[in-house]
Amino acid sequence: MTSSAETRTAATVLAEAAATAGFAPSVHNTQPWRWRVSADTLELRAVPERKLLSIDPSGRLLTVSCGAALHHAVVALAALGHTAVVDRCPGEPHLLARITLGPPCEVTPAAMRRVQHLRTRRTDRRPTRDETVPAADLTALQRAVEEHDVHLHLLVDDQVYELAAAAGRAVEVEARDPFVAHELEFWKAKTLPASSLPETPVQSTVPNRDYGEHGTLPIGEGHDSFARYGVIFGHDEEPETWLRAGEALSDAWLLAAERGLGVLPLSGVVEVDVTRTALRMTLSELGYPYLVIRLGLPDLDHAGPPPTPRIPAAQLIDLP
Ligand SMILES: Cc1cc2nc3c(=O)[nH]c(=O)nc-3n(C[C@H](O)[C@H](O)[C@H](O)COP(=O)(O)O)c2cc1C
CATH class of the missing domain: 3.40.109.10 (NADH Oxidase)
Known part of the structure; x- marks a missing residue:
């Protein structure tokens, strides 16, 4: 466990994980999620106003997108020295998951690398290069x-x-x-x-x-x-x-x-x-x-796609 994980409150750690989850991919970059931080839990809700009503009437792609954000939050927590216990679809409308902090864990180099890839990952629509995928x-x-x-x-x-x-x-x-x-x-x-x-x-x-x-x-x-x-x-x-x-x-x-x-x-x-x-x-x-x-395998001869815009974290996270 890092000293920072020891000194931060659970709510601060959860809010940081929610902010990092903002890097997640989503259908059409709609970012159809909202987080609620409390003293010891982080709740993930779907936002119906950002559902694609014609393309995705069932909400399948909205929910897949929220799942990506949920996983991003768990990856962020691991890099902050925390395991997470996830309760999926606990029953309330639009509430997709409730994360509770589990026992602290060692911050491994692999966890740090994962959170770096989370920040630099992009959707790459360019043709792939002519090489076999291993x-x-x-x-x-x-x-x-x-x-x-x-x-x-x-x-x-x-x-x-x-x-x-x-x-x-x-x-x-x-x-x-x-x-x-x-x-x-x-x-x-x-x-x-x-x-x-x-x-x-x-x-x-x-x-x-x-x-x-x-x-x-x-x-x-x-x-x-x-x-x-x-x-x-x-x-x-x-x-x-x-x-x-x-x-x-x-x-x-x-x-x-x-x-x-x-x-x-x-x-x-x-x-x-x-x-x-x-x-x-x-x-x-x-x-x-x-x-x-x-x-x-991505084209290495050209610069890849730059980051796409994100809704500011303050608009997606309700703090205690
Ligand atoms: C469920 C889902 C469906 C997506 N469908 C497409 C698609 O059909 N075509 C496409 O080019 N990108 C698709 N994307 C990629 C998103 O447009 C992309 O994640 C978003 O624009 C944010 O960009 P980024 O991934 O580079 O951060 C999809 C992403 C998700 C999560």
Whole structure:
């Protein structure tokens, strides 16, 4: 235990963890969470006002995003010398988790490295470089996801083509829906700077959502041919499992960052009912797909994406 962990109050430590959780990825950078700090607990609530009503009416992606923030908070606590006890979906509407401090723990170099990766991790929409993703890294990511009681299925070639067809269809369906188009436009203007979007269309087997315009992020000439695609899935459509899927996403993403891999979530295909069902068939009905992720080695010839904006911590955290 560090001396700082000994002298700070539990509430201060929990507030710091909540602030660090603000670095978490979220669908369209909506950051749909709110934290309440009390003397000895930290509560995570979903914020319905920041739900994407047309894209994500069930709140699946909102809850996955909150799960990522929850995992970020636990990672932050470990770097502050504290274990955490997490109670998921305790029953009150919008209350997704309650964290209580467990016994103090030693701050390990690994915990410090994790919290550094949490600050520098980015969504990288550039094409990946032409190099095979090491099998050992993929296995490690699968194990990290499994620890959260959900799964990561890595698609084989035929399944990637099925995914590509479904993702293309999802882009078409969403392009025809004026409510989706309006929602994407509204949130893009608020939360996604041009510097995060590639300067020219990306050559990719599996299309990302259509952001409607190019950005300013420099990219190389590569095609995503060496990228691998995975589906995070589980056995039901319960909010608690979506929350765990978000924790798994965060865990796998931080591990990927540590190992030099880039991650790009692709949620369009799970946003549209018909393509989500097609993806479920691709998984041979092994379970319910929550999110597709592209895994690959990032382009090293250009600077990667800069940080995206975050809502100031003071607006997301209620202090005692
Ligand atoms: C549940 C979820 C779904 C996402 N879906 C997509 C997507 O379909 N396409 C995309 O380019 N980024 C997607 N993202 C990435 C977010 O846009 C990104 O996390 C956010 O803009 C913040 O940027 P950062 O990850 O670089 O911090 C998704 C992220 C999450 C957590």
